[in-house]
Amino acid sequence: MLKIPIFAAVFLSFFFAEDFTSYTQNIPNSNEKIEMVAIKGGKFMIGSPATEAARKPDEGPQKEVEISPFWMSKYETTWDTYLIFQNKELETEKNLKVDAIARPTKPYVEMSFGQGKNGGFPVCNVTQFAARAYCKWLYQTTGIFYRLPTEAEWEYAARAGTNTPYYFGDNPKEIGEYAWYFDNSNGAYKIVGGKKPNAWGLHDMYGNVAEWTSDFYEENYYSKISAKDPSNQMFELYPHTIKGGHWDDDADLLRSAARRPSTPRLKQRDPQIPRSKWWLTDAPFLGFRIVRPVIVPSQKEIDAYFALPPVDE
Numbered sequence: 567m568l569k570i571p572i573f574a575a576v577f578l579s580f581f582f583a584e585d586f587t588s589y590t591q592n593i594p595n596s597n598e599k600i601e602m603v604a605i606k607g608g609k610f611m612i613g614s615p616a617t618e619a620a621r622k623p624d625e626g627p628q629k630e631v632e633i634s635p636f637w638m639s640k641y642e643t644t645w646d647t648y649l650i651f652q653n654k655e656l657e658t659e660k661n662l663k664v665d666a667i668a669r670p671t672k673p674y675v676e677m678s679f680g681q682g683k684n685g686g687f688p689v690c691n692v693t694q695f696a697a698r699a700y701c702k703w704l705y706q707t708t709g710i711f712y713r714l715p716t717e718a719e720w721e722y723a724a725r726a727g728t729n730t731p732y733y734f735g736d737n738p739k740e741i742g743e744y745a746w747y748f749d750n751s752n753g754a755y756k757i758v759g760g761k762k763p764n765a766w767g768l769h770d771m772y773g774n775v776a777e778w779t780s781d782f783y784e785e786n787y788y789s790k791i792s793a794k795d796p797s798n799q800m801f802e803l804y805p806h807t808i809k810g811g812h813w814d815d816d817a818d819l820l821r822s823a824a825r826r827p828s829t830p831r832l833k834q835r836d837p838q839i840p841r842s843k844w845w846l847t848d849a850p851f852l853g854f855r856i857v858r859p860v861i862v863p864s865q866k867e868i869d870a871y872f873a874l875p876p877v878d879e
Contacts, residue, residue, distance in 0.1 A: 620818035745773030751813035775853035812851035
């Protein structure tokens with residue numbers, strides 16, 4: 567964790583109390599943009615109580631953790647912005663003195679599997695390596711550090727100040743107003759933002775596509791989780807934590823506390839030899855969204871974050 571001098575912390579507290587607001591990140595040399603929502607820091611109980619319906623053992627024990635302020639993308643990352651990263655040689659890259667930006671290889675199959683790409687559909691079938699590389703590309707083209715959320719940041723943002731199973735309450739029959747899931751998706755994801763947001767203005771935190779977090783998945787993680795800005799960074803192959811549920815899930819898997827691990831089965835049918843470090847062929851339900859921390863890490867920490875994670879996930 568980055569150490570900040572007391573005078574700097576006081577300055578940051580004053581500055582962000584005045585100017586910490588939502589904003590729009592334009593993608594250089596394109597018409598695309600990313601809406602970023604300001605998420606104030608605070609404390610919350612991560613996980614679920616033992617009395618919560620459909621609770622799984624890996625959702626506890628509950629523990630109070632404190633989260634520093636950050637921005638989170640209002641919507642899941644779309645194909646529209648991802649394909650710029652994948653396909654287009656931006657002028658920015660020619661003009662900036664940056665490291666070479668690796669791009670996703672052309673897949674052997676159409677990776678939305680017919681669900682749709684143009685017009686605001688969420689990207690899917692991407693590995694965590696690909697999601698981190700997208701964040702690196704944004705960093706190198708905008709000069710702003712973006713990354714995947716930690717598991718704790720994700721759940722804190724999803725709950726939006728609530729402690730009920732869902733951010734709208736405890737009645738799963740209401741979830742159709744807020745999420746695309748098994749009962750209403752007709753077997754495919756939908757354009758982002760089509761359902762009601764949570765109280766902090768974030769759309770599709772439940773359903774549509776499930777979302778990568780930065781964290782390594784451990785079933786007993788909450789028994790040892792840090793009380794301040796917890797992060798479980800390990801560059802090991804499997805598993806990493808996925809949150810939010812998706813278009814083919816039942817309502818109980820969309821709860822704020824629900825979590826699942828990534829597995830090798832997500833690319834079980836990968837036809838590419840060797841297997842792609844960019845694409846999953848059995849995860850048309852898995853995408854990601856991005857965050858920007860208020861406290862910018864050191865260059866050493868940024869470089870470490872963008873170091874190659876396992877290539878087969």
